[in-house]
Amino acid sequence: MTYAKYINSFEDLDKLEKKISMVYIGNDFCDRIKWDFSDILKLYHKTTHRGLKLGLKTPFITESTIEYFQDLMKNIANASINIEVVINDFGLLDYIEKNGYLKTIQITMGRLLCRQKTDKMTKDLKGKVSDTVYQHFCTPVALANSYSELIRKYHITAFEFENIDCEVYFPKVDFEYRIVLTYPYVSVGSTRLCPYIEKQNEVLGIWDCNYECKNKKLYIKEDLCGEYVYINNTIAYKNERLELNGSLKEIDCILDEIWR
């Protein structure tokens, strides 16, 4: 089992516990939050020096920022550095494949493309729907033979799952894979109508930001399901219990996240 930690800055490298052998940077949810390639390169050399592997999370990407992320992939591929890239956008994945960067970039299918039903109420469906329906809801969609061709074409070697608050079913599939489990935050929805930004003239919309999310932590207390937190533009709940239907043996890497 690999233990990994999400870090926000170079300084965080000095705070790592001994068991950590990999660090992740980047953002899965907001395409406005970016790391410069030069900083990634510096961090890569620092982590390599310390015997740590490096992973880069990338978000779902809008037309406004696709060029930036494509350039970043080009730079990473050309530098021939050994970084795992977590992909949450089929457009970026396709760009990497079409440009021959799969030779140097190692791909993990991110939590947004794996499409687990992460709804906190999934466990409440047990006994109220048939076993067939319940199992369907508890099965990650990307773990399906219908994805085989895609997995092979794009050299996807790992899936990023979330520590959902219910059982997980692992169906038999005809491809090999590793699982990276994000812990303890479980995302349920993302938005570009960002809750951190003051509404302009009281209007809900896609407005410019000053990275307000870096200095402010927002949460919601909801009657049925308890507390949710905002991780940038994404709503998530915290589940500190590692259960996964007793299937921890299926997990290859636990990625400890912070409320960033």
Add this chain to the structure above:
Amino acid sequence: MKYGGDIIVKIVTPINNIKEVHELIKEGAGEFYFGYLDPDWMQYYGAYSGNRRENYLANFIDISSVKEVSQLLASQGIEGAITFNDRYTDSQYSLLKEILHKIEEAGITNVIVADIGLIQMIRKWAFSFNIHVSTGGGVMNHSAVKFYLDHGAKRIIFPRQLTIEEMNQMTLMFSGVEFEVFGMYGRDPYIDAFCRFHHGINSVIPGLGSCGCIRLNNSAIMNKEDDAISNGNPYRCLNSLNVDGCAACALYGLDRAKINYIKIVGRGSKTERKVKAVRMIKKSLEELENFKTYSDYEKHCKKIFKENFNVSCIKNNCYFNI
């Protein structure tokens, strides 16, 4: 239907019964989409529809009615599409294949699909359906358009949370691809493609309450530092609007030569609600070319809105900010 010059724009309208088709065509509907809940599916999955809308209220429930509506649309020269816009797991694929066979025999030629796994299987099984990539496909950049085209897509239905500028930029890069945009109802703060709440099942199971996203929209957002309410509740307004989402005045900024399918949301809605939406979009489009400024066109749309819905338009109705 031509709206100024030679640009053809079609209003893509939801239906859940054959009776409403004629009235909606009369109002200006140019295409239809609907759900089909097969009896064999219901035998296994009961209340879970597999197309993100509650069972009987939002779907056709026997194949003969699908055939009937398909024939009616063909006689009018109008296209229809069936929604398969959920995510599917391996155990469902044999049943999905049977259902696709049934609807193909019933004359359906278009399917709306969100899951790349199902898109791959439709091609593998050699069905000849035109594939419309659902908003659930999450196509937010031109490389994602290329990705889905390579996998056999004919039409891209843009996610709700793109800007007009982003959509126009993307469409400029492609020819021969159909693009569709949301026009009326169903504005949601969370991006459909990345929403992991249960839809289409909660309301039919006692004790589960409404969908998670609706419950969250109604809850205040708090600041962790001082537990004070932060920034009001930005999303609560969406639940309280009579008309939850309208893109009528935004049509001014849309490149209609490229984005010429405008979607109305609400498969399970009453006919009257659908009629109002089609009428709103049609009237907005009809006059569009006569306006020289956005400001004048916006005023015009607001007037139509008030006449049509009997309430004033407010800015939080807007799908897209101009």
